Amino acid sequence: MASLNNILQFFVPKDKTFFPLFEKATANLILMANALHEVVNLPANERNALFQKIEEYEAIGEDIAKEVNLQLSTNFITPFDREDIHALISAIDNIAGNIYGASSRMRLYHVDKITKSIRKLTEIVLEACQQIDGAVKELENLKKVKRIKEACNRIYKLENKSDTVYDKAVADLFENETDVKNIIKYKEVLSVLETAADKCKSVANVMESIAVKHS
Numbered sequence: 001m002a003s004l005n006n007i008l009q010f011f012v013p014k015d016k017t018f019f020p021l022f023e024k025a026t027a028n029l030i031l032m033a034n035a036l037h038e039v040v041n042l043p044a045n046e047r048n049a050l051f052q053k054i055e056e057y058e059a060i061g062e063d064i065a066k067e068v069n070l071q072l073s074t075n076f077i078t079p080f081d082r083e084d085i086h087a088l089i090s091a092i093d094n095i096a097g098n099i100y101g102a103s104s105r106m107r108l109y110h111v112d113k114i115t116k117s118i119r120k121l122t123e124i125v126l127e128a129c130q131q132i133d134g135a136v137k138e139l140e141n142l143k144k145v146k147r148i149k150e151a152c153n154r155i156y157k158l159e160n161k162s163d164t165v166y167d168k169a170v171a172d173l174f175e176n177e178t179d180v181k182n183i184i185k186y187k188e189v190l191s192v193l194e195t196a197a198d199k200c201k202s203v204a205n206v207m208e209s210i211a212v213k214h215s
Helices: 004-011 018-039 048-074 082-108 116-138 145-176 180-214
Strands: none
16 A cells, blocks of 8 residues: 555655755765775875865765755655665765775775775775666656666675675685784775675665665
8 A cells, every 4th residue: 555655745746855865975975985996096195185085075975864864854745755765865874984984994004005805895886886876866767667676686796796805805814914913904994895885785775675665
C-alpha cells in the first residue's frame, strides 16, 4: 500500500529542496575522492594543498548533511520516505568522513611512500563515487529504475574488489614489512580506504531500496 507521503507527492510541485542537496553532496564527494586520488600520485612534498582541500570539502559535506536533516524537520512533504532520505545523506556523509580519514592519516602518519594497493583503493573509491553521483541524479525520475540498479551493481562489484585488494595488501604488509610502526600506519590507511568503499556499498543499498519501493 502506498504511504501517505507517496500519495501526497502527486499533488505537490516537483521537489526543489532535497534533490539539489543530494546532487551537491555527491558532487562534493567526487571532488574529495578525486583530490585523494591526486594526493597518492604526487610526491610527498606536494600534497599539503590537496590535504587542505579535502578537509574543506569534508566540512562542506557536513554542512550539506545538516541542511538535509534540517529540511527533513521542516518539510511536511518529501520526495520519498523520510528514513530513506536520512539514510542516504548519512551514508554519503560517511563516505566523505572516511575519505577525509584516509587523507588525514596519510598526513599525520607521514605516509610518504604510496603503495600500489593504496593507489588502487583510491581508484576504486573514486569510481564508486562517480557511480553514486550518476545514480543519485536518476533518483529524481524514478521511471529509470534500471539505471539506478545497474549503477548499484557496479558499486557492489567495486566494493568486492576493494575487499580483495585490502586483504592482499594486509597479508603482504605482515609478510614483508619488519618495522612495526610502518605496519600500523599503512594498515590504518588501507583500513580507512576499504571502509570508504564499504560505505559506498551502503549508499547503493539505500538507493536500491528507494528504487524498489518506487518501481
